[in-house]
Amino acid sequence: xxxxxxxxxxxxxxxxxxxxxxxxxxxxxxxxxxxxxxxxxxxxxxxxxxxxxxxxxxxxxxxxxxxxxxxxxxxxxxxxxxxxxxxxxxxxxxxxxxxxxxxxxxxxxxxxxxxxxxxxxxxxxxxxxxxxxxxxxxxxxxxxxxxxxxxxxxxxxxxxxxxxxxxxxxxxxxxxxxxxxxxxxxxxxxxxxxxxxxxxxxxxxxxxxxxxxxxxxxxxxxxxxxxxxxxxxxxxxxxxxxxxxxxxxxxxxxxxxxxxxxxxxxxxxxxxxxxxxxxxxxxxxxxxxxxxxxxxxxxxxxxxxxxxxxxxxxxxxxxxxxxxxxxxxxxxxxxx
Ligand SMILES: [Zn+2]
Numbered sequence: 001x002x003x004x005x006x007x008x009x010x011x012x013x014x015x016x017x018x019x020x021x022x023x024x025x026x027x028x029x030x031x032x033x034x035x036x037x038x039x040x041x042x043x044x045x046x047x048x049x050x051x052x053x054x055x056x057x058x059x060x061x062x063x064x065x066x067x068x069x070x071x072x073x074x075x076x077x078x079x080x081x082x083x084x085x086x087x088x089x090x091x092x093x094x095x096x097x098x099x100x101x102x103x104x105x106x107x108x109x110x111x112x113x114x115x116x117x118x119x120x121x122x123x124x125x126x127x128x129x130x131x132x133x134x135x136x137x138x139x140x141x142x143x144x145x146x147x148x149x150x151x152x153x154x155x156x157x158x159x160x161x162x163x164x165x166x167x168x169x170x171x172x173x174x175x176x177x178x179x180x181x182x183x184x185x186x187x188x189x190x191x192x193x194x195x196x197x198x199x200x201x202x203x204x205x206x207x208x209x210x211x212x213x214x215x216x217x218x219x220x221x222x223x224x225x226x227x228x229x230x231x232x233x234x235x236x237x238x239x240x241x242x243x244x245x246x247x248x249x250x251x252x253x254x255x256x257x258x259x260x261x262x263x264x265x266x267x268x269x270x271x272x273x274x275x276x277x278x279x280x281x282x283x284x285x286x287x288x289x290x291x292x293x294x295x296x297x298x299x300x301x302x303x304x305x306x307x308x309x310x311x312x313x314x315x316x317x318x319x320x321x322x323x324x325x326x327x328x329x330x331x332x333x334x335x336x
Pocket of ligand 1: 130236
């Protein structure tokens with residue numbers, strides 16, 4: 001596909017909002033039940049900071065677009081709390097090298113931030129190549145990508161018309177970094193310098209990270225696992241909040257299979273490190289996600305219309321996550 005446009009919508013749950021995208025050919029804005037964007041902005045900003053951050057080890061630094069949290073030895077969560085995506089990228093350091101897992105929206109200068117954290121050579125891998133996770137890729141010479149057509153296509157970046165909304169007033173709780181405006185914000189093209197497959201191991205020096213291909217949210221979605229430390233980075237395949245499964249490139253059958261694969265790792269994990277909202281989540285939630293997904297597909301979830309063809313499925317008794325879907329017939333028979 002030549003052109004990637006944006007489907008934007010607001011995430012509403014008690015303390016949640018976000019925006020997402022997809023690859024429709026026309027730019028479409030989908031709004032939730034709150035019709036006034038100014039009100040939406042007030043909603044999202046007033047619920048920050050999220051309480052989960054109070055117990056994390058925040059690092060001081062001199063860039064006020066990002067907040068840094070040392071969540072485990074050698075693992076820095078790079079959080080963008082002032083923008084409605086609330087993206088979290090991670091710098092993971094071994095003794096010899098570092099891996100930057102996602103590079104954010106491209107609004108702030110993530111390359112400058114990570115180069116102040118470490119002198120080690122930094123490579124980049126994206127949890128998937130949706131625009132909110134590849135924004136800083138252009139600034140790095142070593143970019144790994146999953147060997148998929150989807151990742152290849154995404155190297156071309158995004159035009160301003162597709163992602164201007166990400167730099168708009170309704171998306172922000174504070175002014176943009178200097179020099180960035182709604183009118184000049186673009187998703188800059190980048191080059192994947194090495195294509196990899198499921199099972200690839202990053203050896204950072206006394207720290208090994210294995211790539212687990214978990215297609216579903218996108219064809220190129222991955223989890224990253226540090227088995228010795230008991231940490232698993234889940235990208236957008238799991239984060240606390242409404243999990244977005246509505247993009248045209250989302251494959252629900254693949255998502256269910258990928259969840260099953262991730263759940264096998266749960267007994268050996270201490271924490272999940274997702275790509276939005278909060279950076280340290282108890283792994284047990286993955287079992288509930290799998291059950292909740294089944295509940296949704298078999299008609300047991302509460303369906304809340306968001307308008308414009310979108311619905312949120314809430315699982316009875318579940319407060320930590322929900323599913324945001326297109327309002328169309330679910331493939332009950334295809335999925336088990
Ligand atoms: Zn995302």
